Amino acid sequence: MTEQQKIFMKMAIELSQEGMDSGKGGPFGCIIVRNGEVVGKGCNSVSSSKDPTAHAEVMAIRDACQNLNDFQLEGCDIYTSCEPCPMCLGAIYWARPARVFYANSKKDAAEAGFDDQFIYDELDLPYQERKIPFNQIMPKEAKTVFENWQKKENKTLY
């Protein structure tokens, strides 16, 4: 761990405390850095914004992408106060940053009442055995749109 990494993680941890204290949501904060400069930040805002996807990492990714005017975080480092949940893990992979640093572990989060193990468990189950059943309907109709996408010219690939 470098001195600079320590500074950025400290900022993410401070943000987690501030977000909690100001009533935005749970105790989670995230900072996104490119070339030694903070380009985005966010704290958990689930309860205040009535948005179940408003996790710190998602908020910080949205902020950084707006600031960088891009939909990818190439060359960016993510500093998050806690190991990302499966949703944020997915969001991080879509955003394609260079590295992720986290402070609290999944185990620490579970002990504090934020257990996301049930989502990992669901991934291993067949659709019909999941708590939320997934049912495929009308795939043929929907696939037409994919075919149209493949034929479409002047599209932005991501």
Ligand SMILES: [Zn+2]
């Ligand atoms: Zn998350």
